Amino acid sequence: MSFAITPAKRKSVPMLISLAGVSGSGKTYSALLLAAGLAGKGSVGFLDTENGRGSMYADSPGIMSALPDGYEIAEMKEPFAPSRYSEAVDGFERHGCKVLVIDSMTHEWEGHGGCSDIAENNKMKGTPNWILAKREHKRMMNCLLASGMHLIFCLRAREKIKVMKDANGKDQFVPIGLQPIQEKNFTFEMTLSLLLEEGTHRPIVTKCPEPLLPLFAGEQPLVTKEMGRKLRAWSEGGAPAEENPDVLFKQGTEYAAQGTVSYTDFWETLTGKQKKLLLPKHDENKELARMADERQKPANVAPAAGLDY
Known part of the structure; x- marks a missing residue:
């Protein structure tokens, strides 16, 4: 038999976390605080697709307090092809980063050179080639899932509407609220997904493992470095979220x-x-x-x- 079957034991598992929200909802700042707690004594990397905006927080008092040694940054210009994200993740991991913030992951889906462009620029009989685009996206996801770093993705969000048929068979446009701008299955690959409120910057949990639910019980706290520490403890099989x-x-x-x-x-x-x-x-x-x-x-x-x- 070529498979070794042993008793299951809790192992350290890198986390994939998404923070979605509209512009001004605090995605970047929250992601850096979360990264500071997740990194422990390790270094934090930052992949910036927003034309250098990630460097704006380098001298922020809150971020300097959370990350006294700062964070490592690299800028990605267009094209925002999935393969370039894979290359960047590999580069930060080889650089020795323990946590990587990617801001923004939305560019991979609908930015210049991203999946939407791949589908449109490689049409088959006049139809966008989504088979090719999704194949490239899937390859990138396999790279992300194989990374040894904790990965935090900032995602833009927008209001979406769902078309449904009424009793008479007519189309009805039903608002379904803010949704992350990414491939529809992206958030299902996440360990934890949060939607940040525009005014309060407080996180709304959209996906969360049951053991971590106590972190978000009651009135929602702001995302903090302490929250990142608790997530790291859980990911490494350390202290549980609840006080037991x-x-x-x-x-x-x-x-x-x-x-x-x-x-x-x-x-x-x-x-x-x-x-x-x-x-x-x-x-x-x-x-x-x-x-x-x-x-x-x-x-x-x-x-x-x-x-x-």
Whole structure:
């Protein structure tokens, strides 16, 4: 038998997140804050298709506070072909980025040289060649899904109308609200999809895994770096979104058993409330982490420095 069948275990999984909204809804700013939390100590990349607008936030006090070391940026000019997005994602990953913000992903679908242009410019018997366009789009999606980075996509949104037949067979135009401008199945590939309100910038959840729903319970908070930290913790199998002392104790012990670096990374993903809940076990976990370090290091290596958190 060529397949190895083993018990299922929770593994670290890169997240694909979409933030959709009209112009001025806070997509770029929110995406950078989310990226700051997702990256932890890793670097954040930014693919700018908006003629350099991504650099406008480099000196924003809020972004500078969230990303003290800044973020790496590259500009993409037209054509916005799917293959160029794949190339850019590969380039940022090779550059060492842990999180990549793509602003805007809408250009890939209806920007100059994007899928709409591919279909129109390669007509077959006068009909737009959507088979070709969607094939190129699918290849790009396979690249995105295979990336080891967390990917955050900013999407433009517009009001859409659905045509439906009434009881008499006549067409009725029914508004269906704001919809992301992308291929219709794009959001189904996302781990998390949010629609940002124009006035408040608050996120409306359009797709979310059940374990993350507590993040968005009650009155919707603004997107923050802290939210990104919680998403990273979940993606890495760390602290759950809800505050559950038993789960935190168990996970703290598991991370401490892997050493100081592992436990430090786990501790830094926790909220203030979660740290307070875990505090009774914190010193015990730090000692467990030190012991793990001792077991793992080669002989004649100096002891590790003390934990300062």
